[in-house]
Amino acid sequence: xxxxxxxxxxxxxxxxxxxxxxxxxxxxxxxxxxxxxxxxxxxxxxxxxxxxxxxxxxxxxxxxxxxxxxxxxxxxxxxxxxxxxxxxxxxxxxxxxxxxxxxxxxxxxxxxxxxxxxxxxxxxxxxxxxxxxxxxxxxxxxxxxxxxxxxxxxxxxxxxxxxxxxxxxxxxxxxxxxxxxxxxxxxxxxxxxxxxxxxxxxxxxxxxxxxxxxxxxxxxxxxxxxxxxxxxxxxxxxxxxxxxxxxxxxxxxxxxxxxxxxxxxxxxxxxxxxx
Amino acid sequence: xxxxxxxxxxxxxxxxxxxxxxxxxxxxxxxxxxxxxxxxxxxxxxxxxxxxxxxxxxxxxxxxxxxxxxxxxxxxxxxxxxxxxxxxxxxxxxxxxxxxxxxxxxxxxxxxxxxxxxxxxxxxxxxxxxxxxxxxxxxxxxxxxxxxxxxxxxxxxxxxxxxxxxxxxxxxxxxxxxxxxxxxxxxxxxxxxxxxxxxxxxxxxxxxxxxxxxxxxxxxxxxxxxxxxxxxxxxxxxxxxxxxx
Numbered sequence: 001x002x003x004x005x006x007x008x009x010x011x012x013x014x015x016x017x018x019x020x021x022x023x024x025x026x027x028x029x030x031x032x033x034x035x036x037x038x039x040x041x042x043x044x045x046x047x048x049x050x051x052x053x054x055x056x057x058x059x060x061x062x063x064x065x066x067x068x069x070x071x072x073x074x075x076x077x078x079x080x081x082x083x084x085x086x087x088x089x090x091x092x093x094x095x096x097x098x099x100x101x102x103x104x105x106x107x108x109x110x111x112x113x114x115x116x117x118x119x120x121x122x123x124x125x126x127x128x129x130x131x132x133x134x135x136x137x138x139x140x141x142x143x144x145x146x147x148x149x150x151x152x153x154x155x156x157x158x159x160x161x162x163x164x165x166x167x168x169x170x171x172x173x174x175x176x177x178x179x180x181x182x183x184x185x186x187x188x189x190x191x192x193x194x195x196x197x198x199x200x201x202x203x204x205x206x207x208x209x210x211x212x213x214x215x216x217x218x219x220x221x222x223x224x225x226x227x228x229x230x231x232x233x234x235x236x237x238x239x240x241x242x243x244x245x246x247x248x249x250x251x252x253x254x255x256x257x258x259x260x261x262x263x264x265x266x267x268x269x270x271x272x273x274x275x
Numbered sequence: 276x277x278x279x280x281x282x283x284x285x286x287x288x289x290x291x292x293x294x295x296x297x298x299x300x301x302x303x304x305x306x307x308x309x310x311x312x313x314x315x316x317x318x319x320x321x322x323x324x325x326x327x328x329x330x331x332x333x334x335x336x337x338x339x340x341x342x343x344x345x346x347x348x349x350x351x352x353x354x355x356x357x358x359x360x361x362x363x364x365x366x367x368x369x370x371x372x373x374x375x376x377x378x379x380x381x382x383x384x385x386x387x388x389x390x391x392x393x394x395x396x397x398x399x400x401x402x403x404x405x406x407x408x409x410x411x412x413x414x415x416x417x418x419x420x421x422x423x424x425x426x427x428x429x430x431x432x433x434x435x436x437x438x439x440x441x442x443x444x445x446x447x448x449x450x451x452x453x454x455x456x457x458x459x460x461x462x463x464x465x466x467x468x469x470x471x472x473x474x475x476x477x478x479x480x481x482x483x484x485x486x487x488x489x490x491x492x493x494x495x496x497x498x499x500x501x502x503x504x505x506x507x508x509x510x511x512x513x514x515x516x517x518x519x520x
Contacts, residue, residue, distance in 0.1 A: 037379060037380070151398060152397075154389075154392060154395075155279075155392070155397070157379075157381065157385075158389050158392065160376070160379060161375055161376040161377075161379035161381060162370070162374070162375045162376070162389070164344055164368075164370055164374050165368065165370060165375075165389065165441075167342075167343065167344055168342045168343065168344060168363065168366070168367075168368045169279060169363050169364075169392055169393035169445075170278065170279035170280035170360075170363040170393065171279045172279075212380070215380070216380040216382075216425035216427075216428075217380055217382070218379075218380045218381065221380055
């Protein structure tokens with residue numbers, strides 16, 4: 001059984017990576033439940049891609065890439081909200097235009113740099129190389145996002161399934177939507193640290209989608225989703241430790257396998273009589 | 276209490292009607308056709324008003340303007356003497372069933388509890404009184420055995436009773452009901468009709484959209500007939516004394 005403990009006992013970077021996947025997993029998976037239930041998967045994916053120019057600008061100026069990503073993420077989140085509110089374009093069209101344009105701008109800026117390797121960690125994730133400073137930022141984002149979800153739980157829940165009734169009792173559904181988008185921007189930036197720009201939406205969607213197959217209670221769904229994300233993170237870490245594969249891809253694939261199990265379990269449970 | 280609207284809940288203006296609508300017109304965004312045109316209505320506290328008309332007549336639009344869901348293009352709406360949108364706790368709205376996402380993971384008890392949120396405001400969890408009222412209304416609508424069931428697993432009639440329980444648990448003085456008897460089974464119809472009768476005894480003001488003109492005289496104090504967003508005179512077979520146009 002020493003293969004289980006050795007990586008963590010012998011290498012501080014593995015302990016840091018474990019803490020990182022814990023914070024990122026819980027944050028992405030909890031907010032991901034709202035992303036899945038409110039059918040916002042496309043927005044999550046778009047946000048993850050549109051932060052690229054911010055990261056590249058931060059790199060050019062020698063700033064922490066986290067802040068570059070966060071600023072770009074917040075601008076995109078508010079931009080999507082503003083564009084869809086004006087209703088001159090359908091929301092998915094507005095997102096599609098912004099998403100591809102910003103991502104192309106990011107790639108164009110990267111192509112001006114001689115070494116593409118500097119951005120590999122951002123594009124595909126590098127949780128094994130997480131720094132103590134970034135780990136603290138991930139912890140702060142986790143507390144901020146989970147704290148907001150907890151404090152606004154009843155309002156977020158109501159707005160998600162009956163926005164009209166929420167308006168009738170005086171809730172501003174538009175403001176709550178912006179709050180959700182801002183939380184999503186923070187969460188996406190946190191996810192990028194673990195699995196990179198290309199795969200972050202998987203951390204938002206896959207554990208939550210798996211959890212939604214197993215329960216019809218919102219708090220339980222958030223809990224199961226978080227457990228799945230952490231489990232996927234740990235399996236991915238072990239895989240990338242013992243085999244020479246990308247940690248981000250391994251984490252996402254582990255989550256996909258967990259989703260497969262959840263789907264099979266639900267299918268079998270439905271086939272049983274008296275269920 | 277931190278109210279959702281950000282302002283305190285004002286008391287009713289003395290001797291003011293429960294609802295007063297004057298010269299009201301509205302248009303849906305992106306449409307050139309008026310959904311409502313010059314609608315006038317005065318409802319005294321404790322009265323029961325039927326909004327009668329075919330689909331698209333403007334019944335739901337009128338309820339939505341009063342509930343502050345649809346903006347006015349002209350006219351005024353006052354609720355207990357206050358502009359609409361300033362006394363959310365006094366107005367309870369029963370939407371049509373199709374307006375909710377029934378697949379969302381909440382159970383009946385949680386759905387009904389949402390009717391108390393306007394009294395809780397931000398950050399406050401439900402009190403014992405809130406929970407007691409929720410149980411009372413669930414029992415009144417005969418949903419006891421379904422309280423823990425996810426709302427999408429209810430029949431159409433049970434869903435209708437669940438959202439009516441949410442409307443009642445708010446304990447508002449003015450109830451706006453959008454076709455509560457539409458497409459429900461006989462048992463649900465009986466339960467809802469009994470509950471609506473009981474509202475009159477409690478002195479609640481009810482404005483209800485309905486297709487059913489069979490029981491206008493027995494169940495309502497006034498009937499407002501609508502067609503293409505306008506008030507129209509009652510059909511010849513309806514008693515004129517009780518109807519406004």
